[in-house]
Amino acid sequence: MNARLWAIMEKEWLEMRRNKMVLITMALIPILLVGLVLGTTFFMQRMPESEVIGNDAPPIPPQLQNLDPKTAFIIMMNDQYMFYFMLIPMTLPVYMAAYSIIGEKETKSLEPLLATPIATWELLTGKSIAAVTPAVALTWLSFAVMAVGARFIATDAVFLALVRPVWLAGMAVLSPLFACLSVLSGVIASSRLNDPRAAQQLTGIFIVPVIALSLAVLAGKIFVDVQVVLYSAMVLVLINLLVLYFAVKLFQRETILTRWK
Amino acid sequence: MIKTRGLTKRFGDVFAVDNLSLDVAEGEVFGLLGPNGAGKTTTVRLLTCLIAPTAGEAWVNGHRVGEEDMAIRQCVGILTEAPGLYERLNAEQNLTLYAKLYGVNDVGGQVQKYLDMLGLWERRTEPVGSFSKGMKQKLAIARALIHEPRVLFLDEPTSALDPEAAKLVRDFILEVKGEGRTIFLCTHNLDEADRLCDRIAVMRQHLIQVDTPAGLRQSLYGRKVVLQLQEISQAVLSTVRALPFVHQAQEEDRKLIVSLDDPEAQNPILVRHVVEAGGAVQFLTEQRHSLEEVYFTLMREEGETLSAGQEAPR
Numbered sequence: 001m002n003a004r005l006w007a008i009m010e011k012e013w014l015e016m017r018r019n020k021m022v023l024i025t026m027a028l029i030p031i032l033l034v035g036l037v038l039g040t041t042f043f044m045q046r047m048p049e050s051e052v053i054g055n056d057a058p059p060i061p062p063q064l065q066n067l068d069p070k071t072a073f074i075i076m077m078n079d080q081y082m083f084y085f086m087l088i089p090m091t092l093p094v095y096m097a098a099y100s101i102i103g104e105k106e107t108k109s110l111e112p113l114l115a116t117p118i119a120t121w122e123l124l125t126g127k128s129i130a131a132v133t134p135a136v137a138l139t140w141l142s143f144a145v146m147a148v149g150a151r152f153i154a155t156d157a158v159f160l161a162l163v164r165p166v167w168l169a170g171m172a173v174l175s176p177l178f179a180c181l182s183v184l185s186g187v188i189a190s191s192r193l194n195d196p197r198a199a200q201q202l203t204g205i206f207i208v209p210v211i212a213l214s215l216a217v218l219a220g221k222i223f224v225d226v227q228v229v230l231y232s233a234m235v236l237v238l239i240n241l242l243v244l245y246f247a248v249k250l251f252q253r254e255t256i257l258t259r260w261k
Numbered sequence: 262m263i264k265t266r267g268l269t270k271r272f273g274d275v276f277a278v279d280n281l282s283l284d285v286a287e288g289e290v291f292g293l294l295g296p297n298g299a300g301k302t303t304t305v306r307l308l309t310c311l312i313a314p315t316a317g318e319a320w321v322n323g324h325r326v327g328e329e330d331m332a333i334r335q336c337v338g339i340l341t342e343a344p345g346l347y348e349r350l351n352a353e354q355n356l357t358l359y360a361k362l363y364g365v366n367d368v369g370g371q372v373q374k375y376l377d378m379l380g381l382w383e384r385r386t387e388p389v390g391s392f393s394k395g396m397k398q399k400l401a402i403a404r405a406l407i408h409e410p411r412v413l414f415l416d417e418p419t420s421a422l423d424p425e426a427a428k429l430v431r432d433f434i435l436e437v438k439g440e441g442r443t444i445f446l447c448t449h450n451l452d453e454a455d456r457l458c459d460r461i462a463v464m465r466q467h468l469i470q471v472d473t474p475a476g477l478r479q480s481l482y483g484r485k486v487v488l489q490l491q492e493i494s495q496a497v498l499s500t501v502r503a504l505p506f507v508h509q510a511q512e513e514d515r516k517l518i519v520s521l522d523d524p525e526a527q528n529p530i531l532v533r534h535v536v537e538a539g540g541a542v543q544f545l546t547e548q549r550h551s552l553e554e555v556y557f558t559l560m561r562e563e564g565e566t567l568s569a570g571q572e573a574p575r
Contacts, residue, residue, distance in 0.1 A: 004362050112359075
């Protein structure tokens with residue numbers, strides 16, 4: 001790997017390690033989601049079917065109609081959580097991304113850094129990968145914990161639904177790519193705005209289209225299988241490269257150094 | 262080593278640097294003096310390729326600014342006005358990062374060399390946030406030197422330091438000077454400039470004057486020697502004033518202040534004539550003007566030029 005890019009990543013990780021609160025708050029959402037999936041599964045499996053489904057039973061999708069209604073309902077609930085799981089890495093590193101350039105400017109470390117022979121793409125990519133990695137690692141770790149927990153408390157059908165190929169592929173490729181997209185958007189905001197709060201809010205807006213897309217999937221408007229995941233991944237790779245290109249173009253060293261106070 | 266021709270930087274309608282032409286030789290310590298807002302930091306940023314010039318040309322170590330920026334960044338070191346260190350990281354981690362960014366071969370060796378040289382090796386694992394201002398400044402200088410640059414830009418290296426820390430930094434600059442590096446020093450501290458710099462440029466957007474510290478004094482005040490006599494007779498005064506190389510001779514108590522071009526060569530002749538005219542010489546010293554006097558005179562003249570409505574020299 002490019003030595004300068006790696007040096008930036010190492011620096012970001014070292015700073016992250018020294019700021020334990022960032023890591024702790026980052027870990028909170030995945031831990032909560034693991035608790036939600038396992039808790040929901042554990043208690044719903046022990047409740048009578050009439051209480052789980054109630055009087056207003058939702059329609060069971062065709063692929064689950066061979067299961068009993070309670071199991072099908074638990075799988076439908078967990079599928080929603082799994083979607084959130086896949087989107088966690090998008091939200092976790094938003095603060096780090098939004099603060100990436102503004103933070104350097106605030107601590108006056110940006111000027112000596114930009115005086116080195118580092119290229120803009122190396123700086124932005126290094127910062128982005130550094131922000132994405134812990135978020136994806138935490139998500140994968142919590143997914144693994146969730147899968148192991150589900151193996152012990154869920155029925156075979158519920159467990160196999162949780163680790164079915166579409167989710168595995170989604171977690172393996174879509175999650176990191178969504179995270180990259182979110183972080184690169186945050187880095188753009190951070191290099192165009194001189195207030196970290198405004199940058200964070202703007203990054204939040206970039207996430208809205210992805211959330212809208214996920215709601216369409218949850219509502220059954222878009223059907224997702226492994227093939228769709230892989231095609232989406234290819235599209236996301238291109239979008240990420242395009243966003244990186246714009247991030248580099250929009251990074252105005254001179255404006256950041258001379259106009260931001 | 263550094264050459265600028267008509268270098269200009271404009272922010273909107275404001276000229277931060279206007280038509281600056283300078284030549285800095287290899288191994289020279291070149292001082293840039295000027296009031297706040299004179300364009301010193303902008304000049305450093307232009308020469309380190311942090312910002313682009315609006316007009317004019319500049320070369321650093323043979324590389325042209327705006328065309329070979331990466332090559333320039335690779336061969337220069339910069340100490341910015343604020344140290345800008347990563348305060349959560351320790352001293353070793355800060356230097357290691359920059360050694361890697363500059364592509365230093367022996368990262369560990371270089372880091373140890375500079376931490377040792379600046380007396381920070383024992384505290385290398387402590388977060389920089391716990392360091393004093395002087396230690397941070399030393400570390401920032403080490404960071405600027407970690408890749409052994411040929412040219413070093415120092416922007417206000419001793420500002421906000423206590424006298425002890427400032428002396429430490431100045432001594433270190435002298436040590437670095439001894440290694441043959443070219444040093445471009447921006448400072449408000451006139452005494453520091455006088456002590457460290459081979460040549461000094463006084464600027465206020467444009468260049469007002471550039472010379473050696475002694476040259477600046479001479480160009481404004483000429484060179485003067487003070488002869489203290491037991492008594493100044495009319496004969497002594499007439500004799501001195503009649504000498505062809507004496508520009509002016511003033512009497513002040515028992516002191517005779519004489520303006521000369523070349524005291525080293527002319528003092529013996531002057532003293533001989535004074536003695537022959539009956540004068541009893543007690544002391545002979547050179548009258549020195551501080552760089553502060555020179556600076557304020559230049560700034561006053563510059564202010565008068567501007568207030569007289571004349572266009573500033575370009």
